Amino acid sequence: MALGVTKKEKIDDLAESAGVSLAASAWKRLRRSPVFLIGAGITAVFVVLSILSPWLAPHDPGDPMLITQVIKARNEIPAPQPGHPLGGDLQGRDFLSRMLVGSQQTLIVGVGATLIGLTGGLILGTLAGAIGGWVDSVVMRLVDVMLSLPALLLAFSIAAMFARPSQFSVIIAISIVQIPVFARLLRGSMLAQRGSDHVLAATSLGVKRGAIIFRHMLPNSLGPVIVQSTLVLATAIIEAAALSFLGLGNPNDRVPEWGQMLGDVQKVFDTHPHLAVWPAVCIIIVALGFTLMGETLREALDPKNRR
Amino acid sequence: MALLEVRDLTVVFERKGEDPFRAVDGVSFDVEPGQTVGLVGESGCGKSVTSLAIMGLLPKRGARVTGSVVYDGTELLKLSDREMRDRRGRDLGMVFQDPLSSLNPVIPIGVQVSEVLERHRGMSRKEAMSEAKDLLDKVGIPDPNRRLTEYPHQLSGGMRQRALIAIALACRPKLLIADEPTTALDVTIQAQILALMKELVQDLGTALVMITHDLGVVAGLCDEVNVLYAGKVVEKAMRHELFARPRHPYTHGLLASIPRLDAPRGEKLTPIKGSVSDNIPWAQGCAFAPRCPNALDLCFSETPAEEDQLGRLLRCHNPVVPGTPAVEEVPV
Ligand SMILES: Nc1ncnc2c1ncn2[C@@H]1O[C@H](COP(=O)(O)OP(=O)(O)O)[C@@H](O)[C@H]1O
Numbered sequence: 305m306a307l308g309v310t311k312k313e314k315i316d317d318l319a320e321s322a323g324v325s326l327a328a329s330a331w332k333r334l335r336r337s338p339v340f341l342i343g344a345g346i347t348a349v350f351v352v353l354s355i356l357s358p359w360l361a362p363h364d365p366g367d368p369m370l371i372t373q374v375i376k377a378r379n380e381i382p383a384p385q386p387g388h389p390l391g392g393d394l395q396g397r398d399f400l401s402r403m404l405v406g407s408q409q410t411l412i413v414g415v416g417a418t419l420i421g422l423t424g425g426l427i428l429g430t431l432a433g434a435i436g437g438w439v440d441s442v443v444m445r446l447v448d449v450m451l452s453l454p455a456l457l458l459a460f461s462i463a464a465m466f467a468r469p470s471q472f473s474v475i476i477a478i479s480i481v482q483i484p485v486f487a488r489l490l491r492g493s494m495l496a497q498r499g500s501d502h503v504l505a506a507t508s509l510g511v512k513r514g515a516i517i518f519r520h521m522l523p524n525s526l527g528p529v530i531v532q533s534t535l536v537l538a539t540a541i542i543e544a545a546a547l548s549f550l551g552l553g554n555p556n557d558r559v560p561e562w563g564q565m566l567g568d569v570q571k572v573f574d575t576h577p578h579l580a581v582w583p584a585v586c587i588i589i590v591a592l593g594f595t596l597m598g599e600t601l602r603e604a605l606d607p608k609n610r611r
Numbered sequence: 612m613a614l615l616e617v618r619d620l621t622v623v624f625e626r627k628g629e630d631p632f633r634a635v636d637g638v639s640f641d642v643e644p645g646q647t648v649g650l651v652g653e654s655g656c657g658k659s660v661t662s663l664a665i666m667g668l669l670p671k672r673g674a675r676v677t678g679s680v681v682y683d684g685t686e687l688l689k690l691s692d693r694e695m696r697d698r699r700g701r702d703l704g705m706v707f708q709d710p711l712s713s714l715n716p717v718i719p720i721g722v723q724v725s726e727v728l729e730r731h732r733g734m735s736r737k738e739a740m741s742e743a744k745d746l747l748d749k750v751g752i753p754d755p756n757r758r759l760t761e762y763p764h765q766l767s768g769g770m771r772q773r774a775l776i777a778i779a780l781a782c783r784p785k786l787l788i789a790d791e792p793t794t795a796l797d798v799t800i801q802a803q804i805l806a807l808m809k810e811l812v813q814d815l816g817t818a819l820v821m822i823t824h825d826l827g828v829v830a831g832l833c834d835e836v837n838v839l840y841a842g843k844v845v846e847k848a849m850r851h852e853l854f855a856r857p858r859h860p861y862t863h864g865l866l867a868s869i870p871r872l873d874a875p876r877g878e879k880l881t882p883i884k885g886s887v888s889d890n891i892p893w894a895q896g897c898a899f900a901p902r903c904p905n906a907l908d909l910c911f912s913e914t915p916a917e918e919d920q921l922g923r924l925l926r927c928h929n930p931v932v933p934g935t936p937a938v939e940e941v942p943v
C-alpha cells in the first residue's frame with residue numbers, strides 16, 4: 305500500500321498542532337488571572353530594563369562626574385538637578401544611571417543564584433528520589449542539616465569563607481542555601497512519582513530505568529520546582545541585599561547592584577533616605593513581581609485545578 | 612504445556628512492628644495459550660498482589676515472594692531484573708484499573724504507545740508512530756491521527772482504557788493480565804471495553820488473566836474461574852460449571868449477591884454477611900468461617916484442604932449441596 309510516507313508526514317504535522325499539554329492548559333488559565341498578569345508585567349518590565357539598561361542609562365554609573373559638588377559642599381550629596389533627575393550618590397555618580405544598571409546586576413545575581421541552586425537541587429533530589437536507599441539517606445541528612453540553619457546565617461557563613469567578597473561569592477553563597485530547598489522539594493515529588501500508577505504501568509511495559517526516571521518521573525515532578533524557582537528569584541535578590549548590607553557583598557561598586565547600593569548608604573540614611581528608598585522599593589517591587597507570578601503558577605499547575 | 616503455570620505462589624509483606632502479612636497464600640493456577648482465566652474475589656483478597664507478583668512488579672523490599680511462576684517454560688521468579696524487564700511488555704502485558712492515572716499526564720498518547728514499540732521492537736519513532744495509529748484504530752479509538760497527539764486528560768475514560776489496552780497489546784504479548792480493567796468506568800462503557808477485550812484476545816490468540824470482583828465480568832469472558840478468598844483459591848472450575856453449580860459457600864454467596872435479569876420479581880439479593888475483617892487466619896481454620904452459613908465446628912479448628920472433585924478444586928469442609936438455589940427468599 306502507498307500509505308507509508310504520506311501517513312507518517314501527516315502524523316508529524318499533527319504532532320505540532322492538536323494536543324493540548326498540561327502546560328498549555330495552565331497557560332490558558334494564567335492568561336486570565338489578573339494577579340499573574342501583574343506579576344508577569346512587573347517581571348517583564350524589570351527584565352527588559354535590565355537588559356537595555358547599558359543603553360538607557362544617561363551616564364556611566366562608575367563615573368564620579370558630580371564629585372566637585374560633593375567636595376565643595378563638605379561631603380554633601382548632589383541633589384536632583386538638570387541632567388541628573390535623581391541627583392548623585394556619595395561619590396558624585398549619577399544616581400539614575402546607577403539604579404538602571406543596578407537592575408542588570410540584580411537580575412544576574414538573582415538568576416545566577418537560582419540557576420545554580422536549582423541545578424544542585426535537581427541533581428541531589430533526583431539521586432535521592434530515584435535511587436533511594438542509602439543515597440537517599442545521605443542526601444536527606446545533609447539537606448536536613450542545611451535546612452536546620454537559618455538561611456541568611458548560612459549564606460553569611462558561606463560568603464564569609466571567601467577571601468575576597470565578589471559578585472561570584474554572593475551568587476555562590478545564596479545558591480548553596482537554595483540547594484536543599486530544591487532538593488527536598490524534588491525528592492518529595494520524585495518519591496510520589498515512584499509510587500504512582502503511571503510509573504507502575506510504564507514499568508509493566510519493560511521501560512528501562514533511565515527512561516522511567518528521566519521521561520516518566522522527572523518531567524512530572526518539575527511543577528513545584530518551577531514554582532519554587534520564581535519564589536527563590538525573589539529571595540535571592542533580597543538575600544543579596546542583606547549580604548551587601550552586612551559588608552559581605554561585592555565591593556566593586558563601579559558596577560552597581562541594588563542590594564549593594566542599599567548596603568553602601570547605611571551611614572547617610574538619616575540625612576538622605578532617598579538613596580536607600582529607591583533601591584529598597586525597587587527590590588520589593590521586583591520580589592513581589594516574582595512572588596505573584598510564582599504563586600499563581602503554583603495554583604495553575606496544581607493538578608486539583610485541572611479540568 | 613500451559614503458557615503460564617503458577618504454583619504455590621505466596622506473597623508475604625513484612626511490616627514494621629507487626630506480624631508479617633500473607634496477602635497471597637499458596638495460589639496455583641494454569642493458563643493455556645489463548646485461554647481466558649478469571650481471578651475473582653472481594654477487594655483485598657490478594658488479586659492485585661497476585662498479578663504484580665507474576666509481573667515481578669512488587670517492591671524488592673518488604674515483599675517476600677515464594678513459589679513458582681513458569682511462563683513458556685521459563686521460571687520468572689528466578690530471572691534477573693534486566694531479563695524480567697525485557698519480557699515485560701513483550702511477553703506479558705498488563706492493563707490496570709484506573710486508566711487516567713495509569714497514563715503519563717505529560718506525554719501525548721501516541722508517544723506512550725510508540726515508547727513500548729521502540730523499546731521492544733526496535734522501531735524508529737516514525738515507524739512506531741505509524742504503528743501506534745493502527746493500534747489505536749484497532750482498539751476502536753475514532754480519529755486516531757488526532758488522538759496520537761492528544762494528552763490523557765483530553766480523552767474520555769473509555770478512550771483512555773482503550774489506549775491502555777493498545778499499549779499493553781502493542782508488542783503482541785502471549786499473555787495479558789487485566790486487573791479490574793472496567794471497575795473505574797461507567798456501566799455502559801464497561802460492556803464496550805469487555806467486548807473489545809474479548810474480541811482482541813480472540814483475534815490475537817492472547818491468553819488473558821481477568822482479575823475482577825465482579826462475577827458478571829467473568830460470566831461473559833472467562834473459560835476457567837479461580838475464586839480467591841483471603842489469599843487462597845477456594846474454588847476453581849470451568850465457568851459454566853461454577854455458575855451452574857457453585858459448591859463453595861463463598862462462591863455461592865457471591866452468585867446470590869449479583870442481580871439477575873431472569874430472577875422472579877420481588878426476589879431479594881442476599882449479600883454475604885459480615886466483612887473480610889471478621890476473617891480468622893487460615894492457619895487456624897477456614898478464613899471464611901465467621902461469615903459462612905455452612906460453617907461447622909470443624910471449620911474453626913482445621914484448615915480445609917484443597918480437594919479435587921471431578922475436575923473442580925474445592926477448599927471446604929461442608930460444601931453447598933448442588934441444587935441449593937443461589938437466591939434465597941429473605942423475610943421482609
Ligand atoms: N505493598 C503492600 N504492602 C503491604 N500490604 C499490601 C501491599 N499491597 C497490598 N497489600 C495488602 O494485601 C492485601 C491484598 O491486596 P490486593 O491484592 O491489592 O487486593 P485486591 O484483591 O483488592 O486486588 C490487602 O489486604 C492489602 O492491604
Ligand code: SF4
Pocket residue numbers: 859860861897898899900901903904905906907910915926927928929930
Ligand atoms: S470450610 Fe467451613 S467455613 Fe469454610 S467455607 Fe467451607 S463450610 Fe464454610
Ligand SMILES: [Mg+2]
Pocket residue numbers: 655658659660790791
Ligand atoms: Mg486490586
